[in-house]
Amino acid sequence: MKAMVKRRVHVAAAAIISDDKQKVLIARRPSSFDQGGLWEFPGGKLAPYETGLEGLKRELHEELGVEITRAQPLIRVHHEYPDKHILLDVWQVHAFSGEPFGREGQAVRWVPMEELSGYPFPAANLPILRAVMLPAEYLITAEEEDEAVFGERLTRALEEDGVRLVQLRAKSLDGEQYLARARRALALCREYGARLLLNGDPALLEQVDADGIHLTSERLMQLDRRPIPAGKWLGASTHNAEQLEKAAALGCDLVTLSPLAPTPSHPDAVLMGWHDFQQHVEHAGMPVFALGGMTRQHANRARAVGAQGIASIRDFWR
Numbered sequence: 622m623k624a625m626v627k628r629r630v631h632v633a634a635a636a637i638i639s640d641d642k643q644k645v646l647i648a649r650r651p652s653s654f655d656q657g658g659l660w661e662f663p664g665g666k667l668a669p670y671e672t673g674l675e676g677l678k679r680e681l682h683e684e685l686g687v688e689i690t691r692a693q694p695l696i697r698v699h700h701e702y703p704d705k706h707i708l709l710d711v712w713q714v715h716a717f718s719g720e721p722f723g724r725e726g727q728a729v730r731w732v733p734m735e736e737l738s739g740y741p742f743p744a745a746n747l748p749i750l751r752a753v754m755l756p757a758e759y760l761i762t763a764e765e766e767d768e769a770v771f772g773e774r775l776t777r778a779l780e781e782d783g784v785r786l787v788q789l790r791a792k793s794l795d796g797e798q799y800l801a802r803a804r805r806a807l808a809l810c811r812e813y814g815a816r817l818l819l820n821g822d823p824a825l826l827e828q829v830d831a832d833g834i835h836l837t838s839e840r841l842m843q844l845d846r847r848p849i850p851a852g853k854w855l856g857a858s859t860h861n862a863e864q865l866e867k868a869a870a871l872g873c874d875l876v877t878l879s880p881l882a883p884t885p886s887h888p889d890a891v892l893m894g895w896h897d898f899q900q901h902v903e904h905a906g907m908p909v910f911a912l913g914g915m916t917r918q919h920a921n922r923a924r925a926v927g928a929q930g931i932a933s934i935r936d937f938w939r
């Protein structure tokens with residue numbers, strides 16, 4: 622049988638963030654449309670010769686009556702629908718003028734981030750929902766012998782840097798010590814509304830009710846199904862296409878991809894470079910954090926090549 626060539630559709634869509642950064646604007650597709658009744662991020666198909674941002678500006682004007690004044694790439698998602706291949710080019714809109722309303726008769730609603738998963742979206746939207754809910758910075762804790770110093774440094778990062786996603790990485794602690802530190806870290810993260818992922822065995826969640834698990838690439842490759850429930854966040858460390866594919870197959874919610882640049886913790890690693898990084902991210906289908914020598918100064922660069930943001934030990938641990 623001759624393989625059918627699917628239609629390719631390039632769609633620009635917006636996650637419009639409220640001024641207080643707590644809510645995002647979604648719209649319901651009119652029931653007469655393809656995927657009618659489902660919620661979506663406003664946007665639509667690009668016209669020939671339009672860039673993503675040009676198309677997005679036009680669509681938001683047509684659909685909502687607003688003009689974008691500040692936007693940043695958030696995530697690109699390729700998805701195979703039965704009849705078409707779709708590229709969703711999603712932008713985070715931080716500022717706009719005008720008061721959004723459904724110019725095409727569609728319902729429009731500001732929704733608190735934590736309620737987003739209660740709305741039915743098209744199948745392609747899962748990675749977008751994750752990206753919208755995650756911050757652009759991922760703190761990985763340093764090896765730290767002293768519990769008090771650990772607490773001070775984590776508190777400083779939460780308070781002064783506004784970190785909202787933390788991975789507790791502590792290879793030098795044994796089981797009981799790790800659990801004690803995890804409980805302390807969780808209490809601090811809760812105080813600041815930050816999420817905590819434990820780097821270790823997924824069974825750790827039975828002892829500490831953290832927000833999720835971050836898998837080492839080694840642990841990732843040994844698994845054949847998602848080890849934690851859907852309500853928890855699953856992260857993984859990746860370094861190549863094979864590991865990224867595995868992470869996607871397991872339903873990971875986010876990954877780090879490294880190493881971009883040399884670091885004291887991994888001095889001999891073979892570096893990836895931004896070009897390879899971008900190629901990997903394009904088809905990852907998950908939020909990807911750039912890791913390895915990254916600081917917040919690299920954040921815009923990382924976003925420009927499709928990443929969620931940067932992950933770092935050094936930049937946050939002082």
Ligand SMILES: Nc1nc2c([nH]c(=O)n2[C@@H]2O[C@H](COP(=O)(O)OP(=O)(O)OP(=O)(O)O)[C@@H](O)[C@H]2O)c(=O)[nH]1
Nearest residue numbers: 632634655656661662663664665666707743744745746
């Ligand atoms: N805007 C938008 N489209 C999405 C999302 N998720 C998703 O799968 N899609 C799909 O992407 C395509 C977007 O097309 P659209 O109907 O919005 O296009 P449009 O605004 O240009 O209108 P048109 O129907 O007149 O061409 C649809 O097939 C839709 O199902 C999303 O979150 N936002």
Ligand SMILES: [Mg+2]
Nearest residue numbers: 663664665666
């Ligand atoms: Mg549309």
